[in-house]
Amino acid sequence: MERKKDSQTTTASSATPEQKLHHSRARDMWAAMFDNKAAFIGLIIVVFLILIAIFGRFFVTDPTIGHGHESPPSSEHWFGTDNLGRDIFSRVIAGTGISITVGIVGALVSLIFGTILGAIAGYMGGKIDTIIMRIMDMVLAIPSILLAISLIAALGRVYDKTVLAVIAIIVVAIPEFARIVRGCVLSEKENDYVQAAKVIGNRDFSIIFKHIMPNVMSSLIVRGTLEVSTAILNVAALGFLGLGVQPPHPEWGTMLSDAHKANAIFSAPYMMIFPGLAITITVLAFNMLGDGLRDILDPKSGR
């Protein structure tokens, strides 16, 4: 409720003509971002996580080396150590890098492929549309975990399992983007300004990418942000099943799986609490940011 109120006041204040003349769209967006508490908190956590992902490894000990056995959190090991004596704090920090990279790269790559396919399908229509979208429907029917399992079973000996897992995550996410973009392009292309772009002599390519895409961007950004959290969750799930990132590399899902294998749920709960928390916070942050962006960017919802 509070969120709604906030964004309503933003709309009212940004609607006055004097302000409109001086405010660019980007600045309006920033203002709306500050007003939307969930989005703002999400953004702060995401920025913080990205900083950890980039610089975190310079501040922690080697996450793959450890001596002894599990020990509870202490001043020396903030999150305790796991059954092999490795510092869990270091492993969680190092795992941030893997998860954030996989999440963002995965979402970005599927966004790019999905956008291209969806834009072509939506703009061209007819047979091309049918062919692309039926293929997308077929891909959509495959669960990401199942695809990863089959890919790794078939190619796991030859190629890096992490890469295969990421490919599976990317492939499965493409139809989602293709559908969104196709839908947006279908509705945008009926607009007069798209027809005007055609009348003044634009090629199809520049009509799609110069005129239609900027107006589809907002839905894409929202979906892309939410897709980051899906990808992170998926890679953690694959890691937990032993299919994604392989030990001794620190990955949150793999860490959970290690804890599970060590029967640590009662004897050393910190082994699963901290990576679990890391997954939860990361996914939550991206979801909050994505939902907030939807409220801010989409004038039809929430305002």
Place this chain on the structure above:
Amino acid sequence: MKQKILLEIKNLKKYFPVETNLFGVPTSVLKAVDDVSFNIFKGETFGLVGESGCGKTTIGKMIVDIYKPTSGSIIFDGTDLTNLSKKEHRKYCKDIQLIFQDPYASLNPRMTIGDIIAEPIIINKLVPSNEVENRVAYLLNCVGLAKHHRDRYAYEFSGGQRQRVGIARALAVNPKLIVCDEPVSALDVSIQAQVINLLSDLQAEFNLTYLFIAHGLHVIKHISDRVGVMYLGKMMEIAGKQAFYERPLNPYTQALLSAIPVTDLSLKKDRIRLKGDVPSPIDPPEGCHFCTRCFKVFKGCEIEQPPLKEYEKGHFVACRLYNKS
């Protein structure tokens, strides 16, 4: 006076499939434009009127290649545009432009109006890149906008100003023919007059030819040299402005003209009131499309489609009243 034909529309048809069967073969079609022919002479304004859904906008959009005609030909300056490839057709963007009905939807919300006007100049490489800005400023001036408006977005403007931007965009390529698709019907009356006067001034200045599509007869009367009336995808009557307003032949035209509101009540003639609604263009009446509502209908109207015939010089009508010979 022999005038040069700039645009020749011959037996133009546009059918939109409404339903298709399992194999994609249309089972019912909407005949938006059904066998329409007319000429537009160089330098004139041809007004095209008709009620909503009669196909007048579809004709305009076929001329600028937004829609592909089902059959028939659009001959511009001696070249049949309907057979051209996409690439060849793009060359004619420089010659034929369109002004849209809705000035709110026709301008890209993410572009400044300067960029909107500059785009056709850049795409068609009309002037060297260092002169584009001068040309934009000149065009803004032509349509009565100020130079400092260049970097504003369309949402900062009123409807009339936006339509001026649309006109400037159409003018940017130095076209020969401009299809004005109800350019004033989204504006209020005081602004309508301004925009129409602007269009007339520009026509004189740049030697333009207009196909002026409208549903307001007062607008058409003000700007057109010749007028065509459409009903349910058919051309009913084509006449010079004077003949059209003084001696309308087709009963549909007579009914339309009688519906113009007059301010002087002593001049008010008997209003012809048509009964019923316009039939669906998916399933138009057999014979004359107007026969279901015509007040002069007689036996045979519902069987035979009357062709458009020249009744007197330059005055064409499609009605069986006039070709009983």
